[in-house]
Amino acid sequence: MGGVQSFREMCDRTKNTNIRLSLPAVCVVWEIAMIILFGVFIRYNWESDAHWAESKHNLSDIENDFYYRYPSFQDVHVMIFVGFGFLMTFLKRYSFGGVGFNFLIAAFGIQWALLMQGWFGSLDYSDGKIKVGVENFINADFCVAGCLIAYGALLGKVSPVQLLVLTLFGVTLYAVEEHIIIKIIHARDAGGSMVIHTFGGYYGLAISWMLYRPNLDQSSRLQGSKYHSDVFAMIGTLFLWMFWPSFNSAIAGHGDGQHRAFINTYLSLAATVLTTFALSSLFQKHGKLDMVHIQNSTLAGGVAVGTAAEFMLTPYGSLIVGFCCGVLSTLGYVFITPFLEKHMKIQDTCGIHNLHAMPGFLGGVVGAITAAAASDTVYSHEGLVNTFDFKDEFKDMVPTVQGGHQAGALCVALIFGIGGGILVGAVLRLPIWGDPADDNCFDDEAYWEVPDDEENIIPNIQYNNHMQNKDVLESNFSMDQDSRPRS
């Protein structure tokens, strides 16, 4: 800990948020690298190549995987860009950064994810090319989700360059971790409780611990919401909540698998809403509801049912998981987040511990138990084989052993999250990334041209009142609005 501390101090030089060279350089160099790598490696897969017309034989056009998965893909896509993006607009002066940097790092990450996940999962050894179709793009969105979760812990405290580095390493770690969990351990995780949420959550928390800012209270005037920024955040919450059934079912098995994953997620989320409202009211003075809880904890049920969504969790099982998650997640906001900040030196802006890390861990446990309890009676033999992919080298696997593998997978996700986060956090402490000073956090002014509006006008009025000069005030008032013409 002492070593970490002194490393921290070494890195805390004077901050300069000018990223005029570093941001363009990283973006352009990286995009050129992507073009080269895509040129060498990425090709259309069977179902998206023009040869399909000849080679599909008797298949109907509608049986192209595109029609199974594209509606779900689009829902997931909305979750990544509008869902995560708007959920992070809640801060009163960091809405541009919330939605804008989310946009940047997601667009950056999906390209790298196609490559990384492709090398591990879609490489055609006959010609050394990665063949991509709609399922790869869903997986790329999933992969990026892990990094966006981590961003939630760091919201307002890091520069866009740091976020790009976080995403570069995050996607890399994710692809390795996913390969180990899905292919080597042969765990099932359709909705990513372990692979996405546990990994992403602890990855973000570990980075936040490495980037601990003891004097963050210097920015506390901006570390809250405004009335309208809370309404904007509800856009994010609702699109995440509504489309979570698509998230958990997007890459589940065709037919009953997708159908069941949607049902389980829908029910779990519905239950979570009720217990979140209950706990939020119970723990506030006068029983008033807290927007932080409503915006975040209502989603925890979708996280916790991710692994087990395609299993025969049963409808009431889903309700039970959702019920517990609403309670746990809201308690997390009331008790654990302050505790983490005070005693663990983990500053978690969006409370991802309560929305992703803890429910994701719970989801891994639920998945392990549900898998271990599976049986031929409940699933039918063919159903069991389909659901758990007991084929090829795993054709002799039994549910109880599968449960153990699920538990092992959860440990892998934890280790990658915490270990990777500490390493990447160390890199991000280097004093070269353009992050804001402690008294300049949560402020869009650092990285954005911010239009003047009512908040900036008010100080002018104060100033002018003392002049008692109406004319000056009015000219000043209109100058203010003229000063930054658009386009």
Add this chain to the structure above:
Amino acid sequence: MGGVQSFREMCDRTKNTNIRLSLPAVCVVWEIAMIILFGVFIRYNWESDAHWAESKHNLSDIENDFYYRYPSFQDVHVMIFVGFGFLMTFLKRYSFGGVGFNFLIAAFGIQWALLMQGWFGSLDYSDGKIKVGVENFINADFCVAGCLIAYGALLGKVSPVQLLVLTLFGVTLYAVEEHIIIKIIHARDAGGSMVIHTFGGYYGLAISWMLYRPNLDQSSRLQGSKYHSDVFAMIGTLFLWMFWPSFNSAIAGHGDGQHRAFINTYLSLAATVLTTFALSSLFQKHGKLDMVHIQNSTLAGGVAVGTAAEFMLTPYGSLIVGFCCGVLSTLGYVFITPFLEKHMKIQDTCGIHNLHAMPGFLGGVVGAITAAAASDTVYSHEGLVNTFDFKDEFKDMVPTVQGGHQAGALCVALIFGIGGGILVGAVLRLPIWGDPADDNCFDDEAYWEVPDDEENIIPNIQYNNHMQNKDVLESNFSMDQDSRPRS
């Protein structure tokens, strides 16, 4: 009427909006009840159960009902949560309540709807279980829509606990009414003009009449919109408008039924927009458009074409319905809503009479006429049987008689709406639900932790100006922003 009046007075005690015990208690007890009932009754249906892999035989995976209905389901889901939710954010200080309570009661209602509608419609008598699949979830969303419509009339004047009670009874009434209309009377109502909108509209208006507040003008300072709250409401309007074709086609027949329902709804809505803009401009001083009309009346065409959407209404028939609805609904906002408030003691915050009740009634009439005019020539024999479900015990039904049944169904919806609303309204007048006082309506402060922002800052400035002390002002100003740190 005298009895009602004295009952009203008896109930109007001093108001206390503290719901710290009642809200958590209702939510938690209810959710536990749901878990028990789901455990006893709800199971996956054939297409979402893992046994499907064995029992589907020669069916392609893509013929699972999931792929027919899930995209429509998601559109309906967006309408329920974002559409209705954001449409109700228009009030300047009740956006949290608009979108937040909409979220709560929808999540609450869909669970109860799955049970209630399941008992009536999806009960498998062989094992006493309700078997659910994607169509049940669409129907649950539909059922909740009826309650959210009712909420529109009461927006800003009731407590969340009252809303949960309204929803509990509303869903129950809806399920019975739907069973009578669809199964017993054998009326067709794919888009729910009668079942959802007529019922929900009159249910809400009747409750509002029971909860009449003679001194509501004490809250009139908050009974309007702000510039940005009107823009938020447009999010709701547009998502409702865009996805209404999915709403009306979601449970229509596979193939041409869904296809035609989408076309009719699309055209009706397009026509409504033009006449709404026309009438809005015509009835305002200087021809200025009124956001209230644009936000609401543009949607009336979707309501009015609900019953007839899957019929051979013809494209120009849809345009005519939409044309009339835009006119009627806008006139409703200009003349009928003030009349209802002044002379009928019905305070209708969102104007649901003009958006749901009246267009829904009109839709029932259009449906009855279109059904009565159906013929083998227009539909083909098989088309007629498919569209009107002239099978089994109704295989001898003829279109003219079907028209009569449709008219009868409309009466049932009216009776359930008005009768149910009066009963539930009586329950909601009891002085135990934590509703706000007359001078405290339309204000999020009653039930939410509201962040301080510019509106709250202005009174401070006024106050401090009298001190003529700039330092005090500034310190106060920053304290204000510090006073409620987030998370």
Add this chain to the structure above:
Amino acid sequence: MGGVQSFREMCDRTKNTNIRLSLPAVCVVWEIAMIILFGVFIRYNWESDAHWAESKHNLSDIENDFYYRYPSFQDVHVMIFVGFGFLMTFLKRYSFGGVGFNFLIAAFGIQWALLMQGWFGSLDYSDGKIKVGVENFINADFCVAGCLIAYGALLGKVSPVQLLVLTLFGVTLYAVEEHIIIKIIHARDAGGSMVIHTFGGYYGLAISWMLYRPNLDQSSRLQGSKYHSDVFAMIGTLFLWMFWPSFNSAIAGHGDGQHRAFINTYLSLAATVLTTFALSSLFQKHGKLDMVHIQNSTLAGGVAVGTAAEFMLTPYGSLIVGFCCGVLSTLGYVFITPFLEKHMKIQDTCGIHNLHAMPGFLGGVVGAITAAAASDTVYSHEGLVNTFDFKDEFKDMVPTVQGGHQAGALCVALIFGIGGGILVGAVLRLPIWGDPADDNCFDDEAYWEVPDDEENIIPNIQYNNHMQNKDVLESNFSMDQDSRPRS
């Protein structure tokens, strides 16, 4: 030029924005015309008619074109109404006009587009009827997109009546141009780089040139954004960005065509985001990002890949197109838009030159090159025939010639855009349309009932401060809020 100038002066009479007669008249007369024309011409097509049940024979219900295209249709629909609508809310006091007039002209245009495009493309010569199904509705949305793009150049400077005229002529021109390009020249343009974006972009720019306002700087106080209006605009940006893959694939060939169009668009857009952020930072003082670029230039990659999206552009080819577009479009905002305004008398409020016109032109060029380079090896013979529709009278076409046809089509789009825009612009200069005066542009007050809120409150405070009378201030303050009760 002199003639144009004197015509301009002739038309610049005193402005009167009262549209109480003209707007309702145009809307109602037009809608009645639509009903008559739909009654004469428009019928359900084979797949949406009730006869389908009998005539589909062995087809599965799921092979109804509805299930191939409806999810994409809904995404396109969201782009038209929420995407374009909210993208145009960025102005501080023109959000109502941005989203509201977008709503009006889109709803108006789609009806006329169904007729115009139907006469050219879906007319059944056996009975003289236009038979419509889901693909027609996608095409109608596409057609309207052209007019909405043109609106972007004129945002804040025209009356709704002018917009309806612009749309009436725009749709007509579009349908003729599309017929020439697709049917006569036999060019391919699934995503409409030429047909939609090049045409729409230059159409809008030419109209803007005809409507040049030398004294527009009188409205410069309103020609910028506010903090929250920029966040609203991001809703539009993101929905456009996320659903652009659906836009470009919506009418592509079933199966691999749609699949590939989605992939190419997705990748191009991802690359554009990175270069847009890079250039935006590079060209601003202190490296700060400009919301104008992020809101607009990030979309240029979707425009530029429109024509080639269904071709075998290859994944890295898509990245290259996106890379270049992000650079070009951002440079356009920095250099070309000011140049156009200063030296070419083209005032382009939203910068459609950089988002649509230029990338659309580039997209046409990319399409021509990609088509010319096509081969049996890359596509397979059947794939080539399918992708380029080398059937019937074009069965002997070869790719190199097709490339020439694509280039010719691009010229047609340009000519229709510029020529049509000049003609329509001349009509719109007539002093009868109710457009605002130069000092009254970008202001919703001209056409909307605008609620009073904080911006209007501030002048009151100024005024009252001079009275030094707190009571007067407070009563005034509350009167203000009471003065326009809602509904």
